[in-house]
Amino acid sequence: MIIVVDYGMSNLHSVAKALRAAEAHDVTVTSNAQRLKNASHIILPGQGAFPDGIKNLNRLGFIPILREEVLGKKKPFLGICLGMQLLASIGFENGKNRGLDFIAGESKQLPINPTEYKLPHIGWDDVVYKETCSLFASLPQDPDFYFLQSFFLAPEDTGDVVAWCDYGIKFPVAIHYENIVAVLFHPEKSQRFGITLLRNFLHLKPEVC
């Protein structure tokens, strides 16, 4: 059972729909944290601000269960956009907040010149990925994915980064560490390539890219 976490922060409908298009047969959207115990895969989507995200996860009791299921039982996990940023140790959006701390690092604003590069970073932008990473299997070179963000996760261990984008600066947009995968762009809004990526995630064998 693939669980899409509903913590009041996103377009769950699109995420669930895209997973089904990626041939996921058993997709459940839920705000009931207990259900993660029966999950085969856990998806944490998200749009909105870091403080609201972590507050809602906390309020709904997701944090200890996520820790157990993702860090403890090492279930396949996919974070999307805010769901990626929340993995950080600290988030700097609208103040300083502790994140899930699943990936050592910070969530911070893209350090770019706002007169040259507008924020949020919205639209289709190309992603350069590590060839060996099977998250991007069957995709062409430098595929475009849909972005909608101003903040990004900067991991301390850059060895976990598997894809980058260039918008003013080159910044990480995907990480893969053991069972934890996270992408800064929206595969559910990125049509064919997005669905392929989701399918790849669902079939990933535990490995480090």
Add this chain to the structure above:
Amino acid sequence: MLKTRLIPTLLFKDYSLVKSVKFADYRMVGNPIQSVRVYNARNVDELIFLDIAASDDGRDPLFTVIEEIANECFMPLTVGGGIRTIDHIRHTLQVGADKVAINTAALKNPLFISEASTKFGKQAIVVSIDVFQKSPGIYKVRTSDKTHTLSLELGNWLKQVEKLGAGEILLTSIDRDGTMTGYDIELIKLATQTVTIPMIASGGAGIPQHCIEAIKTGGAAAVAAASIFHFTQYTPYMIKKSMNEAGIPVRLLRT
């Protein structure tokens, strides 16, 4: 590199897909769900869906129809038409839209823009502006509620809209709508020189060259079009291929 977008527009009236000329002479051009499926298969960058009768009829958006449309879209979807309240926006986003376009409601109560932008994030709020040319270089804004003629000059409204927190502007030339004689480049230039938020140009595309001009000369961040897709042989891919050859960064996928 961030890509320039080509966005097909679907106009919805009386449960049918329609197309107009200069916002009049509406004719039925097909089934909306079928069209969305084709556009999705053609990998378009985004889609705009406008329920053009909602404001005139004074009714709520048709959420069931919007949900059906959204179910076929795996790219960003902007929905507009009759969106007048925060609840309308919430419901529209809940059934699958990624952005909402507001027009009449913003003109009647400009603070609605800032309320919406604060609540849902500015990237979810597109302000749609329909414009007619009064005299050379002078453009006026029209509401979709035809009983109200506003004497609102475009430049002032654009600045206000940006200040209030709109994420993008959908700028439609009523005079060029459906004519396929080219976008109003002077209009687009005036707008892109007045505000910095992304401008989606609409009204007049008939050949790929028109789209190229709107972007290169007009400065538009994206081009919206409808008639070119309903009435000519040009596919989104063909138009984007021309844009690419003209040096415009686009998302080019063979379909």
